[in-house]
Amino acid sequence: MDGRSDGDRATIFAVANQKGGVGKTTTAVNLAACVAEAGYPTLLVDIDPQANATVGLGLTKHESPTVYDVFGGEVTAEAALHASAIENLSVLPSTPELAGANVELPRIAGSETILREALEPLREQFRFIIFDCPPSLGPLTVNAMVAADRVVVPVQTEYFALEGLADLLDTVQLIQRELNPRLSIAGIVLTMHDGRTRLAEDVEAEVRKHFPGLIFDSVIPRNVRVAEAPSYGLPVTHHDPHCAGAGAYFDLAKEVALRG
Ligand code: ADP
Ligand code: MG
Secondary structure (H helix, E strand, O other), rough: OOOOOOOOOOOEEEEEEOOOOOOOOHHHHHHHHHHOOOOOOOEEEEOOOOOOOHOOOOOOOOOOOOOOOOOOOOOOOOHOOEEEOOEEEEEEEOOHHHHHHHHHHHOOOHHOOOOHHHHHHEEEEHEEEEEEEOOOOOOOOOOHHHOOOOOOOEEEOOOOOOOHHHHHHHHHHHHHOOOOOOOEEEEEEEEOOOOHHHHHHHOOOOHHOOOOOOOEOOOOOHHHHHHHHHHHHHHHHHHHHOHHHHHHHHHHHHHHHOOO
């Protein structure tokens, strides 16, 4: 696994899709755990006010300081780092208060680059930085995309899978043009694939036809171990490393890091 794009600096991934419940948080947490497990110093930055990634990595919704304090300029990103239960994996936690940033950020000129500037000094310290984005294309997701090198797009393997993807890809293009020329799509990952159904097979075939070359080979199966892992404050790769879901995330991490 060697995806270093830029000397010794971190490659930054934003896991984004404006739809909720498609597997963003699960993908961000497990990708981060896999590359950390492979020995790379890794940072997960939770920018969803729901703080599911924060809690899924064993922290609480009431840590201090958080990414909200970083947005407010009260602390450096370095000062807001927290250790997780996973070796090599640090967390910049979120908090429900971060919802306020959706109102506050648009009122601050140039606020799109706050995260990029705040994380710049950490790019020497980490090999991978992974953002878990909220379910919208609002100011928080824009901040992540301005800071990122690559976007990973989880898509649930279900009937309306392609809906909204065009808007997401347009947003990436707009940010690339206006704010961050180095941004690109790492790929689309099909999640919650139910191998017993014809529907999942059909959706997968359709998505691969629509976006040739953009879909990761690794497909994440629907797997109860994946769903229950957050209640233990662990990624599934550490909750049950031998289950099908963990195996799929290890494979995906190899693909993502190789393309990174
Ligand atoms: P998002 O962050 O896009 O809202 P989540 O990652 O929180 O999506 O996933 C939505 C729900 O689906 C969660 O309850 C999660 O545990 C569950 N889930 C995600 N991936 C899987 C999977 N591969 N198998 C089973 N359940 C999953
Ligand atoms: Mg989420």
